[in-house]
Every structure is written in C-alpha cells, then in structure tokens.
Amino acid sequence: MPRVIAVTGATGFIGRMLVSQLRGAGWSVRLLVRPGSLSSLPSPQTSEIVTGSLEDPVALEQLVDGVYAVIHCAGAVRGSTFEDFSRVNIDGVKQLVRAALNQPNSPRFLSLSSLAAREPQLSHYASSKSMGEQVLADESGDMEWVALRPPAVYGPGDREMLPLFQWMGRGIAPILGEPLARLSLLYVEDLTSAILSWLESGGCRSGVYEITDTQNDGYSWEEVTERVSALLSRRLIRVPLGEPLLRVLAGINLLGARILGYAPMLTPGKVREIRHPDWVGSNRELTAAIGWIPKFSLEDGLHVTMGWGRPDSTN
Ligand SMILES: NC(=O)c1ccc[n+]([C@@H]2O[C@H](COP(=O)([O-])OP(=O)(O)OC[C@H]3O[C@@H](n4cnc5c(N)ncnc54)[C@H](OP(=O)(O)O)[C@@H]3O)[C@@H](O)[C@H]2O)c1
Numbered sequence: 001m002p003r004v005i006a007v008t009g010a011t012g013f014i015g016r017m018l019v020s021q022l023r024g025a026g027w028s029v030r031l032l033v034r035p036g037s038l039s040s041l042p043s044p045q046t047s048e049i050v051t052g053s054l055e056d057p058v059a060l061e062q063l064v065d066g067v068y069a070v071i072h073c074a075g076a077v078r079g080s081t082f083e084d085f086s087r088v089n090i091d092g093v094k095q096l097v098r099a100a101l102n103q104p105n106s107p108r109f110l111s112l113s114s115l116a117a118r119e120p121q122l123s124h125y126a127s128s129k130s131m132g133e134q135v136l137a138d139e140s141g142d143m144e145w146v147a148l149r150p151p152a153v154y155g156p157g158d159r160e161m162l163p164l165f166q167w168m169g170r171g172i173a174p175i176l177g178e179p180l181a182r183l184s185l186l187y188v189e190d191l192t193s194a195i196l197s198w199l200e201s202g203g204c205r206s207g208v209y210e211i212t213d214t215q216n217d218g219y220s221w222e223e224v225t226e227r228v229s230a231l232l233s234r235r236l237i238r239v240p241l242g243e244p245l246l247r248v249l250a251g252i253n254l255l256g257a258r259i260l261g262y263a264p265m266l267t268p269g270k271v272r273e274i275r276h277p278d279w280v281g282s283n284r285e286l287t288a289a290i291g292w293i294p295k296f297s298l299e300d301g302l303h304v305t306m307g308w309g310r311p312d313s314t315n
Contacts, residue, residue: 004028005199006063006107008054008096009073010047011037013157014112018073018192019047025196032063032074054092060099069108069199070100077125077160078263080254085128093132097139106143110198111136113147115184115210115281116273123269133208140206146198147208148191151218151281155188155305160265165228165306173225173236176246176274182220183279184212187301190294197292204289210281214297218280227298231309246271 005022009015010031022029023046030048033041038051052059054074064070076088093111100107113129116122120130133147154161167174177183194211198204212218219227222238229236250271257264287293302308 004030004048004067006030006032006067006070007073008032008063008071008092009075009112011040012073012075013155013159014153014188014191015073016042016157017155017188018071018195021189021192021196023047027199030063030067032059054088054095057095057099060095061102064096064099064103064107066103067107069110070096071195072096072109072111075112075114076128076263078265079124080257080264080267082124082128084263085124086131089125089128089132090135093135094139097136097143097145101139101141101143106141108199108203109136109140109143109145110195111145111147113149113208115149115151115279117147117149117208119273119276122272122276123267125269126273137206143206144203145206146204148194148286149208149210149281150186150191151184151212151279153186153188153191154301158188158305161185162305165302168225168228168236169232169306169308171234171236173228173238175221175225175238175240177221178275178277179220179222181275181277181279182218184215184218184281185224185298185301186211186213186294187296187298187304189304190296190301193295194286194290194292197290201290207285209286209289210283211286211294212281212283213294213301216282219298224298228302228308231299231302243271243275246274 005027007029010019019029032050034053035051050059050063076085079085113133116126117129117133120127136145136147225236250266250268253264253266
C-alpha cells in the first residue's frame with residue numbers, strides 16, 4: 001500500500017501540527033480543505049489537496065482514494081444548537097466512513113473524539129462526540145478504527161486554553177472548577193505523536209482510547225496555578241469564577257451568538273463541561289495497544305507554548 005494519509009481538519013489547531021509531523025516522518029498527505037479555508041493552509045504546495053467539505057461525498061471519495069489511513073481531525077467545537085455539532089461530529093463521521101468503506105482495500109481509520117464523549121449528557125458537543133463514536137463503531141464493518149479521546153489540548157495556535165494561560169502570564173489565575181475537581185491536559189505534540197505511533201504500529205484493536213499527558217492523575221485547578229506560578233517565579237492572584245457567574249456569561253454569549261450569528265464557545269453546555277468534577281483520562285489502554293507514552297509534562301508544554309521557564313530545570 002502507498003504511504004498516503006488522508007487528513008481532515010488540516011487548517012485547525014490540531015490538524016496543522018499533525019500534518020507538519022506526518023510530513024516530517026516521511027508520510028505523504030492528502031488534505032480535505034474547505035474552499036474558504038485554502039488560504040489558511042500552511043505550505044499548501046507540499047500537500048495534495050482535495051477542495052471540499054464533509055458534506056461533499058464526491059470530495060470524500062477523492063480524499064480516501066487508495067490511501068493507507070484516514071485521520072479525521074475535522075470537528076465542530078463551537079455552536080449554539082445540537083445541529084451545529086451533529087452535522088459535523090456525527091454526519092461528517094458517517095459520510096467519511098462510508099467513503100472509506102467504498103474503497104476496494106479499506107484504509108485504517110482514526111477519528112479524533114474527545115474525553116467529553118464520556119459524559120454525553122453534559123452538552124450538545126459532548127453528545128455529538130459520543131454519537132460520532134457510536135457511528136464509527138456501527139458503520140465501520142471490518143475496517144480497523146480508533147476513536148481517540150483527548151482531554152483539553154493546548155499548544156501553539158490553540159484558541160481555547162491559551163487565553164487562560166495568557167491571563168496567568170499577566171498574574172491572574174482564573175479558577176474555573178471546584179477545589180476537588182480534577183482534569184487531564186495534553187500538549188498538542190504528544191497527541192500528534194500518538195497518532196504517528198498508531199500509524200507506525202501497523203494495527204491495533206478497534207475501539208475507543210483515552211489519552212492524556214505524563215500526569216496520570218490529572219491536575220486540580222490549584223495545582224495548575226501552582227505550577228504556572230513556579231514557572232513564572234511569581235505569585236498569581238486566584239480569581240474563582242463560580243458556576244452562577246459562568247452561567248450568566250454563557251447565557252449572554254449564547255444570546256449574542258444567536259443575534260449576531262457567530263458560533264459561540266462559552267455556552268451553558270460548555271459551563272456544565274467545565275464544572276464537571278472528573279476529566280481525568282488514562283493512557284493505560286493506548287499504551288498497551290501501540291506502545292506510545294507521553295513525553296511532555298505541563299512544564300514542558302507551557303515552555304514551548306508560552307516560552308515560560310526552562311523544562312530542564314523543572315523536571
Ligand atoms: N482542541 C482541543 O482541546 C480538543 C480536545 C479534544 C478533542 N478535540 C477534537 O479534535 C478535533 C480538532 O479540534 P481543533 O481544536 O483542531 O479544532 P479547530 O481548530 O476548530 O479545527 C477544526 C477543523 O475542522 C474543519 N472543519 C469543520 N467543519 C468542517 C466541515 N464541515 N468540513 C470539512 N472540514 C471542517 C475546520 O476547517 P475550516 O478551517 O474550514 O473551518 C478545521 O480545519 C475536533 O474533532 C475536536 O472535537 C479537540
């Protein structure tokens with residue numbers, strides 16, 4: 001089989017890093033890019049490009065034609081209604097799987113799900129990711145498939161976690177969760193290296209796999225603050241943002257999004273996600289399946305992302 005990998009979502013935060021790593025490792029890539037996003041593609045001349053979207057079956061057939069594997073990074077992470085998410089995170093998976101199954105030799109298939117899929121009742125996003133996994137399991141026949149469940153991913157180009165760290169860089173630490181709440185984090189390069197390991201592993205049991213960084217038991221918000229404080233060698237002012245305040249901000253944002261027509265990130269569903277007490281993932285099954293282990297501690301990842309501290313002095 002030729003070593004061509006079909007990638008969706010290459011203009012996104014995670015997809016950009018993935019494509020750069022795939023190329024660096026010698027894989028040829030074929031990218032699905034929406035017409036309006038072609039200009040935001042880094043180094044388009046070094047990739048084969050199929051112009052189209054997940055809603056376009058002809059483009060999807062071209063995308064997966066003869067490829068060794070499909071890596072599905074496209075996803076809807078912002079939106080007001082269930083349809084905003086389901087169109088991409090459920091129907092998009094279905095269309096792409098069907099195109100892959102039409103190939104005489106089914107490619108291997110990896111889809112980026114989310115740890116949020118573990119708690120589908122919390123939000124439209126979480127339920128769409130959970131249903132996307134189910135579609136993959138139901139529709140994939142004999143094709144090898146993996147749904148990866150990252151926790152909050154951060155790194156250069158990220159738009160979700162970065163503002164939080166930027167506030168910390170200014171000396172203010174927003175505390176979004178309860179004191180006992182714990183969450184896993186993942187530096188983007190660890191996520192993309194896991195995907196490369198999956199490719200190079202040659203195959204593993206189809207299924208859903210969680211993935212996290214080197215901190216097996218995750219972090220409390222206080223621990224994240226303490227680590228950033230140590231990296232910056234300064235005290236941070238803690239600003240707890242309680243659930244009532246977050247709910248009010250989310251309600252205003254949702255209303256604004258509906259009036260002005262933008263896709264909101266902070267919604268009442270996102271607040272329920274943020275306030276959930278347990279977002280700790282585990283690498284156990286993924287490591288057993290493909291031998292991958294994470295390399296980046298939070299200090300290492302923040303050093304690369306924010307230029308803070310020196311990883312060799314903090315490990
Ligand atoms: N970032 C995280 O912390 C995190 C954590 C867990 C899971 N994930 C999952 O990882 C995936 C990527 O996340 P991200 O942070 O990289 O998101 P992102 O920066 O918002 O990128 C989303 C990508 O999906 C593409 N896309 C959206 N709708 C599409 C459609 N209908 N047809 C074709 N392409 C479409 C976008 O293309 P355009 O440029 O044309 O808009 C973009 O390339 C998502 O599935 C997300 O659920 C992310």
